[in-house]
Amino acid sequence: xxxxxxxxxxxxxxxxxxxxxxxxxxxxxATTMFWYRQFPKKSLMLMATSNEGSKATYExxxxxxxxxxxxxxxxxxxLTVTSAHPEDxxxxxxxxxxxxxINEQFFGPGTRLTxx
Amino acid sequence: xxxxEQDPGPFNVPEGATVAFxxxxxxxxxxxxxxxxxxxxxxxxxxxxxxxxxxxxxxxxAQLNRASQYISLLIRDSKLSDSATYLxxxxxxxxxxxxxxxxxxxxxxxx
Numbered sequence: 001x002x003x004x005x006x007x008x009x010x011x012x013x014x015x016x017x018x019x020x021x022x023x024x025x026x027x028x029x030a031t032t033m034f035w036y037r038q039f040p041k042k043s044l045m046l047m048a049t050s051n052e053g054s055k056a057t058y059e060x061x062x063x064x065x066x067x068x069x070x071x072x073x074x075x076x077x078x079l080t081v082t083s084a085h086p087e088d089x090x091x092x093x094x095x096x097x098x099x100x101x102i103n104e105q106f107f108g109p110g111t112r113l114t115x116x
Numbered sequence: 117x118x119x120x121e122q123d124p125g126p127f128n129v130p131e132g133a134t135v136a137f138x139x140x141x142x143x144x145x146x147x148x149x150x151x152x153x154x155x156x157x158x159x160x161x162x163x164x165x166x167x168x169x170x171x172x173x174x175x176x177x178a179q180l181n182r183a184s185q186y187i188s189l190l191i192r193d194s195k196l197s198d199s200a201t202y203l204x205x206x207x208x209x210x211x212x213x214x215x216x217x218x219x220x221x222x223x224x225x226x227x
Contacts, residue, residue, distance in 0.1 A: 041124075043120075043220060044217045109158065
């Protein structure tokens, strides 16, 4: 299957700082990438859909000014958590839609964010 | 009502046992169904797609019941390495093919 990487894998930061998470499709081009958040013992919740060259589509309840998404190329999407607070601590996972069809998603290894 | 519902478990079974998980979905127009496996602090990985006719992959069997709107996963001859959380995923074209995840069912296989 296709490979998706995320960086960093883990980040600890102070409250009020901004954190950028990168998601890369390594061996295929991804016009669409997705950002999910998962709290402990909870399901993955879609935050936003990122389309290359256009604005991201955010799910209801997700603040677009707090979670900035940039999909600048066919292999890279970034999520920036601005002015992070302890309640933003979570597991953030990206996925990329493969070329095999609209129902195919390949997941990155996730980024564990801890805000002190 | 949640899009996808699963019994969170946990299921604790001995090695060699057979275990089954069910998942129900609310959108009758759902078209694609998957089972993903997620290990602790890792990303979900596709275990198998679920087809209308049912499908089998080694010790794993997935089935779909459209009338009752549920899918199932059967694991035979459980191995220690099967210990993980199993996520049910449902998509539909009338929701833009968004992936809806269940909360997952936790399985621990005991020696």
